[in-house]
Amino acid sequence: MTESEERLTSTTAPTERHGQKVVLPPHRQRAARPYQVRAANWLRINLFASWDRTLLTVISFAILGSVIAFVVWFVMSYANWNVVTDNRRLLLIGSFPHGAEWRLWVGLCFVFTLAGASYGMWSKLGLRDGLFIVIGSAFALFMILHETSQAWAALWFGVAVVLLSVGYLLCRLVPREEGPTRRVATRVLGLLLALSVPIVFALLMAGPGGADANELSGYLLNLLLAPAGIAGGILVGIPLALGRASSLKAISWTCTAYIEVVRGAPLIGWLFVALFILSDIIGGDLIVRTMVVLAIFTGAYMAEYIRGGLQALPRGQYEAGHAVGLPHWRTMQLIILPQALRISIPPIVGQAIALWKDTALISIILPLRELVGSSRSAIAQGEFITARIEVYVFAAVMFWIVAFVMSRVSQRIERSLGVGQR
């Protein structure tokens, strides 16, 4: 007998939940009425309480319904999705060398394993996460298998998803309480996470047959530039935030000047710096210079968010550190920064999502063809000149997927660190 059936049949008997008998208090006994009654009640209270609310409900549903109908009509009937499916290689990996696709798949497997492991170590997959993974995988498999026999690619993707689950399950086995096993496991995982960006670059580019920097384009380029910019930004931001809060005026002024100057100009302007100024200072491939600029730019914002976290901490925290005889830097490392970073997580993730979307600006200024640039090539093809909306909708969805994942992950981090609860 399932829980709902039980509720239907027995109205007053104690409810069984997670193997424990729960006796509902009198004021909650209402909830045990048959669900038809409860549903009708809910509808009456929330949607049809009075004639004006009923009118509002009808109007809202009419608008909502027509929007949904329009989207369904656009997706199912109007749109010519061939522009996306025929150009999926161009859009997703651009000019990545033919025959080296396995590097991408190994990279994907690595990232998926890490993601699964991190989730298993510090959090728990919820129903919505599972649903998202299923729908996302179905979408990916559809893209891979549509109208071609890409069995190998589908297999690779399957392996990646399996590795995600394996990583998740393995890390669920690690005890949740602090202990030697968990300490080692978190250290290893933390190190892998910290090194993940260089590892992925090595997987894609190292050795003979690897991709040249200029062969990285399409969605892949967004996926590489944004994490590099975000990770670099945090690395730049932490010392800047500490520096700005420093009592040494020279350091504090320098950091303030950096932050104000960098934040004072739009990203598009700084991308010109990658093109003209950094080429003389650090040289190298444009893609590297772009990453440096993204890190410099993001760093200024990150610094301000972290400074916000630092200032939110009561003075007593610093004083407590000094009182137990910790030197300044140890106080920072052990007491202040962990708390400040935890407070700053929401704005830091907000900035990360903003930077992720800002990578779409890159192909406006620089000759790097990320997803939006590749989209322009796709709609220059004769048969797809009228399919501009479809390509841009696809690009928007691809941007949304990652932004959504980042937002979910940040919620998980916040919950597991107890942000907003203390």
Added chain:
Amino acid sequence: MKTLRYGLLTAMVLAVVAMVAIACGDDESGDSSGEGRGDTIQTIKDRGELKCGVKQTQPLFGFKEADGSVVGFDVEFCKALAAAVLNDASKVEFVDASNAATRFELLASGEIDVLIRTTTITAERDAGRAVDFAQTTFYTGQGFAVHADSAIQSTADMEGATICVQSGTTTEQNLDDHFTELGFDYTPLGGEDAETQDAFLARRCDVWTADQSNLASRISAFDNPSDFRVLGQIISKEPLAPGVRDYDSEWKDVVNWIVHGLIYAEELGVTKANVGQMASNPPNTTIARLLGVAYEGGAVADLGFGVDPQFLQRAIAAVGNYGEIYTQEIGNNIPRACTLNALAIDASVDCPPGKGGILYALPYR
């Protein structure tokens, strides 16, 4: 007092660091000043790769295929240059110069070695921007396209017409000049390149104007090219040429003579297929000189380019002569009627002078 001392100390340390950084920065820029400015040929050789700025959004000229490869008429000239300088036509990095607004910046910043991107030579660009133009690769002009069922035959029929034109371009100015001259009213419908195309397809305008080659190339890529008609009339000169950085005449010479050489090769009948045979057994001194080989036991003529005398031979072997590139990349999408009849009115300008065109290859000696 303590704070002050710390402050001063930090300031001094920072000042020293800054000075060292500036000094190092100078050193590095000193090292890299050869790169990108002044000695492009050596830069290309050191890099082992030619960086060629091409369009990636215009069918026939510079276009990125669904598999990620870049193709087109302009792209072939990049390959010819790579074959000439690096002896390998595949050693080209195609840098995206689709954005008209930043193309010259790419050249100025050293991000590309040469810009081959349907760029019109204008006096303002040559004089005012850090760009030098080599020999024109494609002569075109501003043309007009109409729907096939339209009665319009030339601008004389366009009184009161709505005309789609890309905003902020010389095309827009030319159009205004032309209609002022005619004394006609017209309604310009501006927008981005692709927007004007959409508006024309949706019949929001009667006429679509752009470079004639651009119109023809885009219409050629439509599903139903025969539903449209490109008018024969041209109202401006649009010579499309490769651009290089100012103050690098050695490199400009090479780019310039690659174009002249490929045109000359067509005139002399040297093709991709027969260039090897002609090089081993040149029929005359002209061809021997063009291919950088000895004729009848004479010496190889070294004309003093920054590359070895066989550079044109390698370029022709890699991509063929001008006519072959045209046939392969543009073909009948923009008909090239080179006839011996100088009076042939349909003859395209992109033909040798004796065949109704103005592609006048300079003598190679």
